[in-house]
Amino acid sequence: xxxxQTDKTLLKLLQKDCKQTNKALSNVLGLSVTAVYERxxxxxxxxxxxxxxxxxxxERVDKSFVAFCHVKLVQHSQDYVVKFEREVAKLQEVxxxxxxxGDYDYxxxxxxxxxxxxxxxxxxxxxxxxxxxxxxxxxxINEVKHTTTISV
Amino acid sequence: xxxxQTDKTLLKLLQKDCKQTNKALSNVLGLSVTAVYERxxxxxxxxxxxxxxxxxxxERVDKSFVAFCHVKLVQHSQDYVVKFEREVAKLQEVxxxxxxxGDYDYxxxxxxxxxxxxxxxxxxxxxxxxxxxxxxxxxxINEVKHTTTISV
DNA sequence: GATGAAACTGTGGTGCA
DNA sequence: TGCACCACAGTTTCATC
Numbered sequence: 001x002x003x004x005q006t007d008k009t010l011l012k013l014l015q016k017d018c019k020q021t022n023k024a025l026s027n028v029l030g031l032s033v034t035a036v037y038e039r040x041x042x043x044x045x046x047x048x049x050x051x052x053x054x055x056x057x058x059e060r061v062d063k064s065f066v067a068f069c070h071v072k073l074v075q076h077s078q079d080y081v082v083k084f085e086r087e088v089a090k091l092q093e094v095x096x097x098x099x100x101x102g103d104y105d106y107x108x109x110x111x112x113x114x115x116x117x118x119x120x121x122x123x124x125x126x127x128x129x130x131x132x133x134x135x136x137x138x139x140x141i142n143e144v145k146h147t148t149t150i151s152v
Numbered sequence: 153x154x155x156x157q158t159d160k161t162l163l164k165l166l167q168k169d170c171k172q173t174n175k176a177l178s179n180v181l182g183l184s185v186t187a188v189y190e191r192x193x194x195x196x197x198x199x200x201x202x203x204x205x206x207x208x209x210x211e212r213v214d215k216s217f218v219a220f221c222h223v224k225l226v227q228h229s230q231d232y233v234v235k236f237e238r239e240v241a242k243l244q245e246v247x248x249x250x251x252x253x254g255d256y257d258y259x260x261x262x263x264x265x266x267x268x269x270x271x272x273x274x275x276x277x278x279x280x281x282x283x284x285x286x287x288x289x290x291x292x293i294n295e296v297k298h299t300t301t302i303s304v
Numbered sequence: 305g306a307t308g309a310a311a312c313t314g315t316g317g318t319g320c321a
Numbered sequence: 322t323g324c325a326c327c328a329c330a331g332t333t334t335c336a337t338c
Contacts, residue, residue, distance in 0.1 A: 014206035054166035144249040
């Protein structure tokens with residue numbers, strides 16, 4: 001796989017706004033509409049472009065509380081790890097979950113309505129998963145930056 | 153602002169795939185194409201839908217290393233805070249940055265090619281920002297879950 | 305990668321409940 | 322206010338060069 005400069009520019013444009021017409025893109029890139037169409041198809045087929053999604057304003061859908069939650073398991077047997085990861089992936093409040101190096105095993109990004117809902121999430125959902133040793137939560141005071149755009 | 157069940161279903165569908173035609177959406181929702189079109193326009197105008205973007209496979213664009221980086225400032229004067237936030241927002245390697253509660257002031261999600269590039273990022277970019285007291289990095293071993301879909 | 309044609313979709317007007 | 326129907330302009334998509 002090799003991406004030339006045109007591919008990279010195209011990816012940059014589509015990461016910013018994927019609803020642009022091929023005609024608009026063709027103007028920026030100095031190509032024909034078909035050439036743009038074929039490059040996009042190529043990038044999709046190569047799996048460089050995963051999918052196209054609508055991003056919402058979380059405050060407007062009443063989800064204003066973001067927290068990062070560290071989790072440590074009591075043990076690290078494969079059984080426990082697999083089970084925890086499967087259960088946590090099911091929780092819709094958990095937008096992201098990573099297995100990380102350091103004092104804790106996992107870091108989770110959790111999105112809920114408010115502090116009260118976060119408490120409910122912790123008590124009734126997260127800590128209901130077995131084999132969790134300890135957790136440590138950090139609350140987001142302010143979102144400084146949040147982008148889905150990868151520099152290519 | 154009030155979102156009915158149809159709006160919520162529509163948001164769920166568009167968060168999964170925003171390239172679906174209004175016709176396909178109208179079939180799922182049991183509405184006419186125009187009705188779907190008008191609801192989407194409404195959600196855009198209300199600012200519920202922020203934008204439409206292409207999501208990339210980070211491995212396919214040679215960005216396989218994710219790290220979370222805690223940052224503490226030496227002081228918390230407004231001047232220092234504003235300056236740090238402005239500088240960090242400019243760094244393309246930083247996908248997310250949050251001001252958080254707890255021992256550290258900020259948590260950053262950093263995406264680069266590999267460990268070596270991370271080192272370069274830390275030495276030549278992040279710690280070049282003034283007034284940083286200390287940092288603490290955690291490396292992602294495995295991505296368990298990563299979604300942009302907010303449950304509505 | 306360009307051109308041109310066919311099929312389809314987005315978009316806005318009008319009317320109905 | 323919200324939806325359905327209709328029609329046109331513009332877009333996607335594909336065959337051909």
